[in-house]
Amino acid sequence: MSAPIYIRMKQSIRTPAKQMIRVKDVARITGAVRKRQMIENMIIHMIKPEDKNIIVIDSFSIIDQVIKRFPESDIEILGPNQCVVHVERKKKFPHLLIVSFIWILLFIGAAMAIMNFHYDVSMEMVQQKLHFMLTGKEVEHPLWIQVPYSIGLGIGMILFFNHWFHKKFNEEPNPMEIEVFKYQEDLDHYVAIHENKVEQSDEDH
Template identity: 50%
Template sequence: MGDQIYIRLKNKINIPKDEKILLKDIAYLSANENWKNLLEKSFIYQVKKEDKNIVVFDIFTVIEKLKDQHPNLEFQPVGPNQTIAVLSEFTKKPNFLVVSFIWLLLFIGAAMAIMNFHYDVSMQEVQQRLHYMLTGQENKYPFWLQIPYSIGLGLGMILFFNHVFKKRINEEPSPLEVEMHNYQQNLDQYVIMHENEVSKKDDH
């Protein structure tokens, strides 16, 4: 029995296109220092032009490649069984006009949604009635209620999403971040099931 090497695949990595992928790019190793330095430089895959945006590496195929190169070693997998490699190209800076247009579109859409909601629940009438109950006077525009309410609505949205522009208020994730994380996990699971070469062979 040869020396034992523990190998743990990374969940997800970003790799430039036309890049050689080495073991250190997709996995963590636990071994003595000499073997670790040698194995980390082991060639795993050459990204090809026909590869689209994602390549999935399965632990079994990785171990097979390593055994071919180092037959005297014993590899023990731990952790995730697949690594998703996202092939990225040089990204341009976002166009200011496009970003401004999208921001304006979202701003108008959000404003319309809020106004329609307030119209549906008769918010103005509610505030007028509340003003009458507190003061005993009729007032069509109770600004002393409407202005703090509008400010509080904006502050409530900031607290709900836990962000002021790029600055996070505290370490707790916002509901939007949790939903995006769940969506990304489901997407990664789908990719693993449909892009994994081992899974494709099993299906056939």
């Protein structure tokens, strides 16, 4: 009996359009060196214009091709049973006016959310009372408290999201990146269950 071939499917990959998808693109293979190299270079699917932006490669289609090539092989599947392939089409850059409009809209929305929060918790009154406690004088606008507080609020948001434009302060993922990762993971899981998979009719070329 020959040595077993172990296949571990990748959870998801990204690939350009109009490209051949080989086994090594969607899975990791281990086993006898000669067999492994041949299996890795098997073409599992050809991306066609009618393909959507997401293709689901099932481990069954890989097993089917491996058995046809090496009928005596013992195959073990490890990890997930599907790989979600995201086909990257040619991206169109958005118009500057659209980007500017969205940026202004988000800026105004964020500013309104912060102001409404401060109004709900009576932040201005708290700062006035804090000024009175420290100086013994009543002032309507204690700027020496309000200005540093506003600057600190902005710096705190930058540190919280760990980003200054494209610069990161450390390698830790920020909360937004974690939420995007969880969303992408849930999306891949949903697509793997509900979308059409690449059928075993795809032939090895």
